Amino acid sequence: MATDGEKKKAASTTKRTLHYYWQVTRKHFGLFSLLMVSTFLFVALLSYGNPYVMSLVVDKVSAGPVPSDQVFSVFGPFIFALIAINVCGQAASKLQDYAMYKLQIAASYDLATMSFDALCNQSMSFHSNRFGGTLVSQTAKFMSAYQLLLETITFPFLPVACSIIFTCAILAPRVPVYVAILMALLALYACVSYYMYKRILHLNEQAAGAQNHLSGELSDSVANILAVKTYGREDYERGLFDAANKDVVARDSKRMQASLTRGIVTACIAVTIMAAVSVFIAGGNAWYGITPGTLVMMFTYTYTVTNQFNFINNGLQRFNRAFGDASGMTAALDEPRLVADAPDAFDLEAREGAIDFAGIGFDYVDGGVKTRVFDGFDLHIPAGQRVGLVGASGAGKTTLTKLLLRLSDIQEGGIEIDGQNIADATQRSLRRQIAYVPQESLLFHRSVAENIAYGRPDATMEEIREAARRANALEFIERLPQGFDTVTGERGVKLSGGQRQRIAIARAILADCPILVLDEATSALDSESEKMVQDALEELMRGRTAVVVAHRLSTVAGLDRIVVLEGGRVVEDGPHAELIEAGGVYADLWNRQTGAYLD
Known part of the structure; x- marks a missing residue:
């Protein structure tokens, strides 16, 4: 059973998620408004306009037979109205699709940018304490959760609101007692659904957290697959993965049980509503003199609004899943930046x-x-x-x-x-202002040339080649299958340690910064390569401030x-x-x- 603290945390996270989603939605408010208006028209015309016109036709027919030669003169306006309603309704439907797609595309771009900027601008302490795979998973879920929320608002929830408005507006003047009873039952339905929704919100957050942990375990094992295989630890890693996988199953099962319980309770209320409408339809004409057309409207509108309320249960379940999926990235976005620029920060320039x-x-x-x-x-x-x-x-x-x-x-x-x-x-x-070469070379899954030019992307190919030559990397690069166009693999996995390090040194040479920081930069090189690279570094360091971290003292002796x-x-x-x-x-x-x- 969840504690009060867990429930409050889930509610707070939900509010923060909505805050970030609203920031993005507000940028595209025109598309959002178009989506809402088109949905309103779609429901009004197709779900309520058609039955309303048909009720008028039923009343006309029930009033007495119409001669065959007067069918079009009597029913012509109704036929025209039905055609117009359906044309406009279908147009609204396509407009709804257009607004939905455009908003999802635009919002996905903004959410991806928001997440990328937040992760890139976080401190190294932040990243050191998190799985890279988990952060990638959280970003993907954060984006997909917005799409799920938007679809849930557009299809179950907005039509429900429209249904209530139209049902009251059309039926209340004709059968006020029936509408009062119907609204009371629907209010009970909504309150029970919302209460049960809040009770299980934290279960979705826990389930999403378990799934993110599973992604992190998988990413960690795959990223270190060489260590797994060389130490024969496949079974151990399988055990860790299996434990995380079983945690996902357990938490998903709890979420499923809670959702099924909520569905059973709300289904009972839906049956009660349909029982009430059955009584009114059966005795409506005898007790209140309700016309056949109005009886048709009562049944059709009640069935429509009840059916829409049935979707609320599914919609709330999707809400739960969306907020649970988004919770991980929401927490990351809320994380304070341990290293942040001052509001009036200036651009530093190292002159000496x-x-x-x-x-x-x-x-x-x-x-x-x-x-x-x-x-x-x-x-x-x-x-x-x-x-x-x-x-x-x-x-x-x-x-x-x-x-x-x-x-x-x-x-x-x-x-x-x-x-x-x-x-x-x-x-x-x-x-x-600082060229940094760490102990473990940092290479991207890109070409050799792109990796060398990373600190100076406008460098010419000749400058890239010269930097590679000075770092004693040119010879082995030219022997690669595609030379400078060879893709190095994730983290440079296709290259040896010494080759990766020489490319990283070539990158620092090309960057040509006034300050140079070398953190065990030559530790991965063999003796011959180290001598050549040391000569290159001597040239590079001349006239520059250099800070060299080394355990191998021969590196710093000179x-x-x-x-x-x-x-x-x-x-x-x-x-x-x-x-x-x-x-x-x-x-x-x-x-x-x-x-x-x-x-």
């Missing part, structure tokens, strides 16, 4: 490339637990200096580069580039300066030769890696 970390305080939060990484951290890197960051794992090396890129925001102190506080600059302008981090603090700082002579932490690390001994 000097970097200053002043009084940095930073806590890493994982699972609600804070871990202090930096406390009052200071570091000055002059323009054009090549600095290596070394230290044991967890010392804060990579974290420092991520703070420089504003992939996470500091809690205390400030980071400046050429005296400009990066917190006051736009993230986009900041990152366009740099201008080496900063040794330990527990988020600078414990040693200086050129390679001085640190070796000092015999401290760096010298100890060097000796372990090279097997050398200090004199």
Whole structure:
């Protein structure tokens, strides 16, 4: 049984979902209005206009026989009215289809853009704690849920409202008692349906959450299929997937049982309504002098409105499913952006490339637990200096580069580039001043040329080739089946680790930014390739500020300066030769890696 907290959360999520959907609908209000008006006309003409004219025909026929030569003169106006009603009704139906399709297409574009922008502008902490496959699934469901809601409003719910209006307007002047009883029963039907709808809303959210988790498990296993196979863990992954799949079945079963219960209750009310209309139709003429035409209208209109109310049960079930499916992305859209541009953020331009970390305080939060990484951290890197960051794992090396890129925001102190506080600059302008090559190369499922030119899409083919040559990548690229047009596969899976890394380095070379950040950028290369790439990086770093994170100390030994981090603090700082002579932490690390001994 759901707790009050779960029900309140589901209701709050529903309101937020409607908020986002209304934002999109409001942009296309003309199409939305056209859809509503055409639906109103469609129901009015075909569901109510036809029976009304037919009731007049029945009354005319019941009044007495019409001579055969007077059929068209007597019934001609009715025939013309029926033809006109059906022509206009069908036109309204096609107009309804047009407005529906156009609105769904336009809204899907806007919702996809909204979701993409929200996910792309979220912090790395946000993405680190979520399955990529789950986010993709949530985005698809968020878009399809809007279409489901729109269709549900247009077909079951708007016709129900129209049916009530037309039934009251046409029958109330003729049989007010009957209309009063009918409306009371329909109100009871609507209240019971809504009450039961609210009771099971959270079940749909839970079912959608289970389905998203299932998608995430599948995505995680497929993305790491090599690890699954090489460790023979197919059965283990099958177990995780099966557990998630069984959770989906269990939650869908609960949703089904609740929906069936609601359907049985509302069906009983529908039977009661039809029993009431049967009594009135049977005795209407005898008790109240109701004409045959009006009796036909009573039955037809009551059957129509009751049938429409039957669809409400299905419509509410679709509402439940839609809001449940949309809940995951709604929560993601509501998630505060941990790294956001200031309202008056300026475009940063690194003229020289000097970097200053002043009084940095930073806590890493994982699972609600804070871990202090930096406390009052200071570091000055002059323009054009090549600095290596070394230290044991967890010392804060990579974290420092991520703070420089504003992939996470500091809690205390400030980071400046050429005296400009990066917190006051736009993230986009900041990152366009820094060429970043991480330990794991980041390649798209696109051509080699597109991957190299990613940081500078206007580059010519000659510039792309030159960047590849300087990164020692040209030779192997030209041996690929389609050369620079070869598609690398998802995350560059078609290439070796060293090849992927050299393409990533070529991308940084082509970007030609004033600041260069290398995070274990040569770790995947063999010794020969590393020497060639190091030569290319030496050329690239000349005249630029470079921050190089490395565990392999030979990578940083030739740099201008080496900063040794330990527990988020600078414990040693200086050129390679001085640190070796000092015999401290760096010298100890060097000796372990090279097997050398200090004199």
